[in-house]
Amino acid sequence: GQNIDQPTEMTATEGAIVQINCTYQTSGFNGLxxxxxxxxxxxxxxxxNVLDGLEEKGRFSSFLSRSKGxxxxxxxxxQMKDSASYLCAVRDRSGAGSYQLTFGKGTKLSVIP
Amino acid sequence: xxxxxxxxxxxxQPVGSPLSLECTVEGTSNPNLYWYRQAAGRGLQxxxxxxxxxxxxxxxxxxxxxxxxxxxxxILSSKKxxxxxxxxxxxxxxxxxxxxLHFGNGTxxxxx
Numbered sequence: 001g002q003n004i005d006q007p008t009e010m011t012a013t014e015g016a017i018v019q020i021n022c023t024y025q026t027s028g029f030n031g032l033x034x035x036x037x038x039x040x041x042x043x044x045x046x047x048x049n050v051l052d053g054l055e056e057k058g059r060f061s062s063f064l065s066r067s068k069g070x071x072x073x074x075x076x077x078x079q080m081k082d083s084a085s086y087l088c089a090v091r092d093r094s095g096a097g098s099y100q101l102t103f104g105k106g107t108k109l110s111v112i113p
Numbered sequence: 114x115x116x117x118x119x120x121x122x123x124x125x126q127p128v129g130s131p132l133s134l135e136c137t138v139e140g141t142s143n144p145n146l147y148w149y150r151q152a153a154g155r156g157l158q159x160x161x162x163x164x165x166x167x168x169x170x171x172x173x174x175x176x177x178x179x180x181x182x183x184x185x186x187x188i189l190s191s192k193k194x195x196x197x198x199x200x201x202x203x204x205x206x207x208x209x210x211x212x213x214l215h216f217g218n219g220t221x222x223x224x225x
Contacts, residue, residue, distance in 0.1 A: 045215065091211070101214060
C-alpha cells in the first residue's frame with residue numbers, strides 16, 4: 001500500500017453507529033486489515049478482507065471494494081471503550097518481491113456520552 | 114496459543130549510547146518477524162522484517178540494525194542513538210500466507 005488515506009479524527013455518540021473509511025492505491029493487492037490501537041498501547045487485529053464484500057464480527061464489520069480501492073470499518077452500538085485509533089493496513093507486493101503490510105496514519109475515534 | 118514478548122516497556126537512553134531491544138515469540142515455529150516504529154502522530158513505519166534465521170530485510174536505511182540469532186528471537190540494535198530515534202518501537206509476528214500481524218506491547222524509547 002503506497003498511498004492509504006483515512007480521516008484523521010472522528011467523534012461519535014455512545015450507542016450510535018460510525019463508519020471509518022479507508023482508500024488506497026496499490027499494485028499487487030493481497031488483503032486489507034483493520035487494527036484498533038488504544039493510546040499508548042500496541043495495535044490489535046480487528047478484521048481482514050481479501051475479497052469484495054462485508055465481513056461481520058460482532059459489533060464490528062469491514063467492507064472491501066477492490067475495484068474502487070476502498071474499505072470501511074463499521075462500528076455498531078458504540079461504547080466508551082471503543083475510543084481509540086483505527087488503522088487501515090494494506091498488504092501488497094513490495095519492491096523486494098515479498099508481500100508487506102503498509103499502515104495508514106489511523107483515525108482517532110472519540111466516543112462521547 | 115502463541116504469545117509475543119517484547120522488552121523493555123520503556124527506555125531512556127542518552128544520545129550516542131547503544132541500543133538493544135529484544136523480542137521473542139512462543140508457541141509457533143518459523144514465524145515471520147517484524148520491527149515497526151511509530152512516531153507521535155504518524156503511521157507505523159516498517160523498519161525490518163525476517164522470514165528466517167539470519168535473514169533480515171531492511172525497509173528504511175538508518176542507523177538501526179536487526180538480527181535474528183534464533184528462530185523465534187528478533188533483536189533491534191543501534192551502535193549510537195540519535196535524538197530522532199525517540200519513538201514507539203513495536204515487534205510483530207505472523208505466520209506465512211494471509212495471516213494478520215500480531216504485535217508485542219511495544220517499547221517507548223526516549224533519547225535525551
